Amino acid sequence: MGSKTILFEKHNEAGARIIDFGGWDMPLHYGSQKQEHQAVRQNAGVFDVSHMTIIDLSGEYVRAFLQYLVANDVAKLQDFGKALYSVMLNADGGVIDDLIIYFISDNNYRLVVNAATRDKDLAWIKNQAKSFNVIVNERDELAMIAVQGPNARQLAVDSIAVEHRDAVLALRPFYSLKAGNMFIARTGYTGEDGWELCMPAAEALEVWDQLISRGVAPCGLGARDTLRLEAAMNLYGADMDESVSPLESGLNWTISWEPIERDFIGRAALEKLRNSPDRRRFVGLLLQDKGVLRNHQKVVVQGIGEGEITSGGFSPSIGRSIALARLPAGDYDRATVEIRGKLLKVRIVKTPFVRNGKIKIDIEG
Amino acid sequence: MNEIPRDLFYTKEHEWLRCEDGGIVTIGITDHAQAALGDLVYVELPEIGQDIDEAGEMAVVESVKAASDVYSPISGRVLTVNEELADVPEKINSDPYGDGWIVRMKPMNNIDESRLMSPDSYQQFINDLED
Numbered sequence: 121m122g123s124k125t126i127l128f129e130k131h132n133e134a135g136a137r138i139i140d141f142g143g144w145d146m147p148l149h150y151g152s153q154k155q156e157h158q159a160v161r162q163n164a165g166v167f168d169v170s171h172m173t174i175i176d177l178s179g180e181y182v183r184a185f186l187q188y189l190v191a192n193d194v195a196k197l198q199d200f201g202k203a204l205y206s207v208m209l210n211a212d213g214g215v216i217d218d219l220i221i222y223f224i225s226d227n228n229y230r231l232v233v234n235a236a237t238r239d240k241d242l243a244w245i246k247n248q249a250k251s252f253n254v255i256v257n258e259r260d261e262l263a264m265i266a267v268q269g270p271n272a273r274q275l276a277v278d279s280i281a282v283e284h285r286d287a288v289l290a291l292r293p294f295y296s297l298k299a300g301n302m303f304i305a306r307t308g309y310t311g312e313d314g315w316e317l318c319m320p321a322a323e324a325l326e327v328w329d330q331l332i333s334r335g336v337a338p339c340g341l342g343a344r345d346t347l348r349l350e351a352a353m354n355l356y357g358a359d360m361d362e363s364v365s366p367l368e369s370g371l372n373w374t375i376s377w378e379p380i381e382r383d384f385i386g387r388a389a390l391e392k393l394r395n396s397p398d399r400r401r402f403v404g405l406l407l408q409d410k411g412v413l414r415n416h417q418k419v420v421v422q423g424i425g426e427g428e429i430t431s432g433g434f435s436p437s438i439g440r441s442i443a444l445a446r447l448p449a450g451d452y453d454r455a456t457v458e459i460r461g462k463l464l465k466v467r468i469v470k471t472p473f474v475r476n477g478k479i480k481i482d483i484e485g
Numbered sequence: 486m487n488e489i490p491r492d493l494f495y496t497k498e499h500e501w502l503r504c505e506d507g508g509i510v511t512i513g514i515t516d517h518a519q520a521a522l523g524d525l526v527y528v529e530l531p532e533i534g535q536d537i538d539e540a541g542e543m544a545v546v547e548s549v550k551a552a553s554d555v556y557s558p559i560s561g562r563v564l565t566v567n568e569e570l571a572d573v574p575e576k577i578n579s580d581p582y583g584d585g586w587i588v589r590m591k592p593m594n595n596i597d598e599s600r601l602m603s604p605d606s607y608q609q610f611i612n613d614l615e616d
Contacts (some may be wrong), residue, residue: 154524412547434526
């Protein structure tokens with residue numbers, strides 16, 4: 121028996137297949153993962169993401185602390201409410217976790233980190249926070265619901281207190297605000313528009329029911345995974361972990377090298393790898409044949425070497441199998457993947473595969 | 486609840502087997518199996534004419550979630566395969582005992598019913614799994 125979110129009974133009532141995810145009993149799907157996936161791409165879906173860890177940081181030196189703790193630079197956060205995606209590295213430049221940082225006010229920031237990494241993240245953050253006099257406050261009394269899809273905001277807005285609706289609808293992508301008891305961010309993990317809503321757990325029950333009654337599809341972790349894979353958003357523990365560098369995980373864009381004086385944890389290790397000719401590539405793959413790419417399958421690049429699929433699956437939007445993979449350095453755009461003893465052809469494609477309901481890769485070719 | 490037709494035999498690997506006229510058997514996976522796998526997206530079928538031993542790998546069914554081997558409940562030769570599954574693997578989800586059949590085989594020997602499960606035994610087997 122794992123931990124249960126406040127919405128666990130709602131999932132059961134809706135006929136969810138429950139799986140263990142990082143110690144939590146969570147819905148995998150409510151009947152058809154593919155239909156849930158398409159609901160998010162075409163209309164709207166709702167995910168219980170209350171298992172994720174919300175951590176509030178406060179203190180006079182909290183900004184300086186975050187500039188040391190994570191590889192992206194919170195100096196980019198100039199407006200209250202703005203969000204920033206980053207990785208948190210160990211001294212060797214390996215990824216402890218990825219997270220979103222919300223700039224609440226001068227001395228207050230909110231972090232959302234992964235569920236499966238909760239314990240080690242909290243221990244790490246608390247340990248690093250000591251010398252900055254930063255208070256680390258886990259908000260496990262809050263529930264979190266993600267409502268995602270082209271019609272998500274329109275279908276969810278009535279669940280927000282009337283006096284805040286205009287402001288919430290005016291939120292730009294990657295911004296957040298506090299609306300009464302709710303914290304609302306225009307962020308997500310699907311490649312579609314939408315919001316993530318944090319609120320006191322008891323209030324989440326009603327919001328969930330309201331969304332379902334308005335035709336928003338309940339979606340499980342299965343659809344969440346295929347949606348994020350199509351959007352080429354990394355999954356911690358699959359695409360990156362403490363043994364690999366963000367520079368070999370497609371996360372170069374999240375590293376803030378300037379100003380060079382900023383000494384964040386892991387910086388020295390990253391600098392060493394930064395200009396190395398052996399630095400492995402992190403790419404998107406499209407399977408040319410029928411079949412399904414899966415995590416850990418071996419990728420063979422003729423005459424160059426071997427790599428591995430870090431996350432693979434079937435793309436409901438494309439109707440073919442896609443993957444993210446870590447491959448040897450080199451200039452090539454074809455490879456093969458070993459599936460049950462056979463080598464199947466894959467093409468390296470520029471990610472994302474799908475964004476805002478549209479296929480972004482060239483399927484022919 | 487998962488459907489378990491009365492006229493079939495079953496295995497612990499969640500395959501079903503139907504004895505047809507002319508000593509031919511049709512094999513597929515059960516309703517319980519398809520529900521556990523989730524939406525199917527790919528089926529790898531055996532070659533026609535291929536000989537497969539009892540408990541040997543007969544096919545691979547891949548869902549959005551995972552790849553699973555399908556084992557042959559009997560020793561025999563593959564007569565036909567359900568080619569439609571190549572394009573519409575989800576037939577296994579929608580009609581596991583009908584349009585979602587996987588192969589037809591000519592058994593090598595007489596079917597030894599004692600090595601297969603009756604509908605009642607299979608129901609009990611699933612109940613035990615879910616407890």
